[in-house]
Amino acid sequence: TRALPAPEYLHADRYRAPGDAVEEILAGIYxxxxxxxxxxVDDSFFDLGGDSLSAMRVVAAINTGLDAAVGVRTLFEAPTVAQLALRIGAEGAGRAPLVAVQRPAVVPLSFAQQRLWVLDQVQGPSPVYNLAAALRLGGALDVAALAAALSDVVARHESLRTLLVAPEGVPEQVVLAPQYADFGWQVVDGVGWSVQRLQEAIGAxxxxxxDLGSEIPLRATLFRLSDEEHVLVAVVHHIAADGWSIGPLIRDLGVAYGGRCAGCGPDWAPLPVQYVDYTLxxxxQLGDPSDPESRIAAQLAYWEQQLGGLPERLQLPTDRPYPLVADQRGATVVLDWPASLQLQVAQLAREHNVTAFMVVQAALAVLLSKLSATSDVAVGFPIAGRSDPALAELVGFFVNTL
Structure with missing residues (x-):
């Protein structure tokens, strides 16, 4: 066998190196x-393969590394390093850095947590906002090491051992010490179970x-199917994690398990901040919504004006009436797009200096407008909400809807 040849740059003659420190930093971030x-410096971020998610990561890294206040729109308007370097500093100073701080006696909820906490108070304990992951583990498994590794992960991420209590009607975060964080660990003997029985048990x-006020927002169950086959099911409430969090959680669990099997603790770098630090x-940064001079009050006023007058829902020609009360029964429809269509979407995105996601979003809005016979169409999409690189490996609830 022979090694693959070293990659060559197709347009090496057009490569232009950074000319100053700012361009050097931006090129490094890209x-x-x-x-x-x-x-x-003349390479476009989107021609290099950038998309909406990576654009937000780039902007977060730029604002942190250069103490800037660059917005995502700026990256679309100035996608090359040379163009973007000229915009650094033009949009004002950056926000205060996100660092670990001394904590007050009472820690409030983040704005995202506040939304879900209110829903929880109205609806009561419900699985609607549960995030679940089921991992099939093949080969010999050290169950004691796995339990210890889960404890390590809970100790690492305070969000996984935080209670939300409201002793006087105002919710606050209470972080439990790791030794008091009970994640309901169970090992269930499923030897001889049928696939249906296993699926039912996982579903349960x-x-x-x-109960967010009395138990931590994590539960873990291990189903033993044989000596060489197990299924680990982890369930976390959305108020403590989001879809992005699953990656760091699984990676940290793998590192911790490897360390425990070797007879030592996990060898990972300490997290720069915890969720409480982010909340504070x-x-x-945003202030109190009741203060008309605060930044969040201005943002709320803007969106109230932009979304004012929109119908509660689009009148789509459905084949059955909407239920009076949401039954929480959804479905997923999988579409297979041919490669030729994907290439056309990518080409259209490049021509208009946008991402493929934005092209598809625009197409969806046009389709909904046609079906509902109205031009007032609002489509919400989740965004990661991790505006600082310090949050990249943290388990927590940062996602927002745009």
């Missing part, structure tokens, strides 16, 4: 986020209703 060896585990930072 390369790190996109996984490239080098980036020239994922439908756990969390967010509150300090």
């Amino acid at each position: 390369a790190q986020v996109l996984g490239l060896e080098r980036v020239g 585990a994922t439908r756990h209703g969390f 930072w967010q509150r300090a």
